[in-house]
Amino acid sequence: MKRKLLMVGVGISIGLGSLLTAMPNTALAIQKNEQLENEKKEVQEKKSELESEITQKEEKIGEIKQQKVGVEQEIKRLDAAVSETRSKIDGTKAQIQETKEEIERLEAEMKILEERIHKRDELIKERMRSLQQSGGVVSYVDVLLGAKSFNDFINRVSAVSTFVQADREIMKEHESDIKQLEENKEEVKTLLAQQEDQLKELDRLEVQLQGQIQEQNKVMAQLEVEEQKMHEELHALEDVGELLASQEKAIQMEINAWNQKQKELEEQRRKAEEERKKAEAEGTTPPPPPPPVVNNGAFINPTTGRLTSRFEMRWGKMHFGIDIGKGGRVGNVPIYAAASGTITRSRLESSYGNVIMITHYINGRQMTTVYAHLDQRFVSQYDRVEQGQLIGYMGNTGDSTGPHLHFEIYDGPYSPTQYSGGHSNAVNPLLYVSY
Structure with a gap:
């Protein structure tokens, strides 16, 4: 995985020429210490840059976590909306079933009324035929002609009229009942159509909500991938930080080792100088000085x-x-x-x-x-x-x-x-x- 961290080139090109060039040992030690200190300083600067980038990664991870919380809340809201919609769908389906049963009940009632009307209509027709026929059934004409007085005749006309009117009223009531049942049936059918439209709308809403949930799940998956990537990058940066810290310490150890070596060489030179002076005083040949330490x-x-x-x-x-x-x-x-x-x-x-x-x-x-x-x-x-x-x-x-x-x-x-x-x-x- 690539990173933008600039770790390359911490080594500094020092235009000193060859270390074999003659120069005072003390000046050489000071110069090399400065070189090492510069190396350490540049590593420290890289550490500072790294810490800033680590902070940015941690902030980015925090932002992703906040986005995940928002997505989780949205998914919960959508899940609740789906549950509510499904509950409405179930309720609407139950209402549709009830409406269908009501339509069946009304149709059964209409059939019964129609049968009753048909029977009474036959009865009325039978009565009308009795006006023209004689026999086992007393006709309305016989009733009228059997009057014993004018008042009796008037009473019998009124009675016959009442019977006829009653038959008409019964027919009207049956017709009214049938009309009402028809109207009720139409109303119920209209209600059924509305309920079926409502069910379609609820089904469409559920599909829409499920689609939104899928989209939110995709967003969550993307955030999970991005968060994992940020954690990997953060881990890599922390690993670099540990490496920079170890390099900084290693350079300091090199400085300490170099200084210790210089002290040892200085002590050797001091003893060699003392030997030289002693040899001069005694007139003898002094021992040769220790060779310079050269790293090629x-x-x-x-x-x-x-x-x-x-x-x-x-x-x-x-x-x-x-x-x-x-x-x-x-x-x-x-x-x-x-x-x-x-x-x-x-x-x-x-x-x-x-x-x-x-x-x-x-x-x-x-x-x-x-x-x-x-x-x-x-x-x-x-x-x-x-x-x-x-x-x-x-x-x-x-x-x-x-x-x-x-x-x-x-x-x-x-x-x-x-x-x-x-x-x-x-x-x-x-x-x-x-x-």
Whole structure:
């Protein structure tokens, strides 16, 4: 994963020329101390930049968490709306069922009324036929002609009229009942249509709400991915912070080691001067002064074996080091410190496996070596090692396809691609070692 953090180029090019150039020892010590202090100061500046970026990542994670809370609340609201809609759908379906049952009941009543009307209509027709027929049924004409007096006739006419009127009233009532049932039936059908439309609208609303929930779930999934990415970036930045801190401490240890070495050399020079003066006084030949400590920047081969992979593009990406294979050898193959320095990292990682990183200070600049995929490690963080010291055994740990040593050299601090966007300060180890 690429990062915008600028970790490359912490090493400073110092135009001092060769350290073999004659200069006072004290001036040389002061100058080298200044160089180391400048290295440490630049690392401290990078730490400050890193802390600012870590703060930004933490703020971004906080913002994402707030967005997630908002999305969760919206999903809960939509879930509640879906539940409410489903409840309304169930209620509407129950109402539709009741309405359909009411329509069936009204239709049954209408059928019964129609049968009653039909029967009474037949009865009325039978009565009308009795006006013209004689026999078992007394006709309205016989009733009228059987009157014994005029008053009796008037009474019988009134009675017959009453019967006829009653039959008419019954017919009107039946017709009114049928009309009312028809109207009720139409009203219920209208209600049923409204309820069915309402059900369709509720179904549409539920589909819409479910779609919104799906969209919110997508947003939540995106936020989860983004949050995971931010955590990974934050973890990477914190790892860089730990590495910068170890480099800062390693540089300070180099300063202390250099100062201690200068004190020892100064003491040797003082004793040599005393010996010289004593020899002059006694007329004898003084012993030669101790030779100056010169570091020409040379690295030794960190192990033995055959070169199996170079510093070049491999499998579609850059291979920022060289590989030295075990080549079928039995037993442990030792790994040595390519130059003296301070251990800035010694741990097990998923990619490098067992890895050791050493900070060196050579010819006025910081350099870093990396030894990966080790089977065993014999040094710890902040140990000081000398060139050629045994630091581990060749192995096959981490992202490795066979026993070998993966060896990297950086002109400056270790700067992996996932932090800085590229190993821009990684150099070809074959410029310093030979295989």
